[in-house]
Amino acid sequence: MSGIYIHIPFCKQACFYCDFHFSTSLKKKEAMLLAFIKEIEIRKSELGDKIVETIYFGGGTPSVLNKDEIELLINAVYNNFKVVANPEITLEANPDDLSEEKIIALSKSPINRLSIGIQSFFERDLKLMNRAHNSIEAKNCLSVAIRHFKNISVDLIYGIPDCSNKEWRENIQTALSFGISHISSYALTVEPKTALETLIAKGKIKKVSEKKAQEQFYILMEELEKAGFIHYELSNFGKEGLFSKNNSSYWLGKSYLGIGPSAHSFDGKQRSWNVRNNTQYIKSIQENNLPIERETLSKTDNYNEYIMTGLRTIWGVSLAKIKSNYGEKYLHYLKNQSQKYIDEKLLEIVVTTNGVEKLTTTKRGKFLCDGIASDLFMLNSI
Template identity: 55%
Template sequence: MSGIYIHIPFCKQACYYCDFHFSTSDKRRDDMLKAIEMELVLRKNEMAGQVDTVYFGGGTPSLLSTEEINGLLDLIKEHYDLGTDPEITLETNPDDLSNIKIKELAVSEVNRLSIGIQSFFDKDLKYMNRAHSAFEAKKSLEQATRYFDNISIDLIYGLPHLSESDWKENLDYTFEMGIQHISSYALTVEPRTALDHFIKSGKYQAPVDSLTGKHFNILQAETKKQQYLQYEISNFGKDGFFSKHNTSYWKGIPYLGIGPSAHSYDGRYRSWNIANNAKYIAGIQKNRLASETELLTTEDMINESIMTGLRTIWGVSLAAIDQNHGKAYKKEILKQAAKYIENGILYVKQERLFLRPESYFLADGISADLFLLKV
């Protein structure tokens, strides 16, 4: 299984917390779409085997017309071996999901929507500078659930003013709507974002770790009651509704990234396109890709498997590390992990290393502590 990610770098307005690559100007929209089409053709020989997932991310891919989305999918079918039952996800914003747009998408080949709700409260949406209102958030779900049976929504917690009761209300409404998948992230202050500036200038209060932790505990408890499985730290799905595309990232399966700032991975090499719309377009127009590539060392590959594996229910395969890289690496990882195994934070089962769900909030720090330099 492999996947294609397509980055659409346009947004109506900038969310204060976002550090993804995007532009609020669509003056070169046609040039960008043409460049993305050209890159798909230019790189068609890089993807060996069947493509089972296509993911439109951004930015805001729902700014594209359904005709434009179908055109990109037709191009993929022409030049790639697209599977017979692929998962095709479109990231959307509630304000783009008119009833007409939803009906158009429902008869397209898009079969999964990822809707950037973030909150069902206007005060939260204004704090984040989202383009939609709470009314639009609820209306988009009411309409989308009539036509799609595979819907994921994004929710953000850890806002300093977000009460525990309001956070639980966000979750309760999600459950009431029968949403099968939730991607939920703590508000993170990224450098050089508007949120970072507002906090440094005293306009906004910084997130409070203790409150963020309480929100996360509520998230884990309430989703468990509703029979969601926390299959990755920030992702909760009902049986049969895990994100196949994102799961491939966490399992180290190759993928191709198309569009400015998009990343690709083939098992040994990682590459990333330039995060500049004009330079990306100019390069493609000359039949070359403005990108950088790195060859992953053995330590790089193992560290990535640790970083992603400990975040998931699949853990880190010690057997695969032994088989692919040698017993010395497996032995070193277990040596590094010993103190966490002794205190019950990590455990080994069937040749896999797991992080207990109650310690998920510590995943990044523990992963970094296990990283290998050289054996």
């Protein structure tokens, strides 16, 4: 099984914290759509006999597209790839785009999952992040969406400078009150060359506190566990049977094809990525050239990626898989490197019901997961 990711590189306005590739001008939208279709056609053989089980519209802001434009792209996927009978088809959307009319139209399209970028229900937080929607729009769009979609995910951001722990709990409870089945939640991160970095440097926005982010991460785990959600990946929580199939495929090492400027792809052996420029992307595709760079992963690269993705998920890192795929030396190295974190109760080795030993993060270790994983990386090939 495989997945298709389509990067829609347009936004109405720039969020201060965002470092994804996008443009606030929609002038090239029509040319971009045609380029997407052409790239899909050019790359139709790349997945081989693999069947597509997920189609994901990310961005940017995919909800700037209308129903007909979305269906045009979905049809292009169906015309060029084998697709399962009932694929998961997700659209990332912002509340200001989700009028009742738009939601109803989307519900009549092949889209069967919405990922809505709420981020916060507090006006102060939304203004600090320069979000295009307000709190009323956030609540109104959810009230309508839950009547037309069974599978809805909400994005929330923690660690916002002026958001207290009490308000953070309120954010979580407000999201839960709509009966949604999935929450993706991320710490507010100061990325280089973003407006947020500049505003903090100028003293116009308070510095982001890692201590507060850690506190609110543990509050998030506590509240969602009580609500019956499964913490299946570091930033993702879902009800049983409603995990994101698209995101899970990345963490489980499945292949996927990324369409559009800046989109990444993976075939199990190579990673590739398209040029991060709308004009160059369109021009190149029009000339039947893929504006793409490729990197072949070594055994050590694959090992490091498995450690990173495995520790982020409930599936953990299988010690048997390390031995069979990478050999005894890698397994010995992993056990040695992880022992100090096991002693500190940040990692643990658990045995599954079918007798497989796996290395996983403990609740205490989850917030520190990425740092721990990097310490387990193999720096030189054996």
